Amino acid sequence: MTALRASAVLTLIGLALMAWSILVPTPLPVMLAMTIGQAIGTLAFAIYGYVVVRDVRRARGTPP
C-alpha cells in the first residue's frame, strides 16, 4: 500500500508538470513536461504494475 501511495503521489507530480506545460506553453514547462514529467509518470505506472503483479503472484501462491 505504501508503494501505491508513492505511485499516486508521483502521478500527481507528473500530472502537475504536464498540466503546467499546457497552461504555460513556454520552453521550460514544455521541456520539463516532456522529459521529467513523463519519466515520473512512467515510474509511477511501473510501481503500480509491480504491485499488481506481486499481488497476483501472492494470490496464486507463487513466491514474488
Add this chain to the structure above:
Amino acid sequence: MVTWIFDNLLLTAALACAGASALLMLWYLLRRPALSRATKIVLLLGIGVLPIATATTGNVAGFEATKARRFCGSCHVMTPYGADSDDRHSTTLAARHARNALFGDANCYGCHADYGMYGTVITKLGGLRHVYEYVLHYRNMSLEDARATIHIRTPFQNATCMHCHSTQGPTWNAVKEHASLLDRLRGGAVSCASAGCHGPAHPFSKPTSKPTEASK
C-alpha cells in the same frame, strides 16, 4: 488564455484527462480504500490510462505550441523579432509572412523549419540548441547586447523559400530579376533574403559567416 485552451480540442482533452486522473489519485490518497479488484481498476485508470492519454495529447499540443510565435518570443532576446512580426506596418520579410494567412502565428517556424526528410527532427534539435544557448549565454544578457550578437547560424537556405515559391510559376518568372537569376537562386548562390532582393528578413539581421554571392 482560457479561451485559447478551450478552443483547442487537444488541450481540453489533455486537461480533462489530467483533472480526472488527479481526482482519482486524491480519492485514493485521502480515502485509503482496501486493494480490491475495483480499487485496482480505479488505480489503473488514474495511474495508467488517463496519464498516458494526458501525455499523448499533451505531447501533440506541446509540439504544436512550439510552432507559435509567442513560444519563440517567450525568450526575452526574441521579443524584438516577435514585435516586428506583430507590427502591421512593418515591411520586413518576416512581418509580411506573418500577415500571410498561410503562416500567421507560425511564421517563425514556417521560415526556419527544415523541410527535408528528417526536417521535423532536425528542426526540433535546432530548437533544443536554442534553449541550450539561451540558458548558458543569453539568459542574463541585456536586450541591446543580445541584439548586437544574435545572428543566424548558417546562411538562410533558398530551399526553404522554394518550399512555397516553387520558382516554376508564371507570375514568379514574370519578374525579370527572378528570370535572370533563376539558376543561381535555385542553386543557392544568390539568397532570396539578401539585402538587394527581399531581405533582410528582420530589422536586426546581420550577415552570416558564410557570405552568399549577393552579399559579397
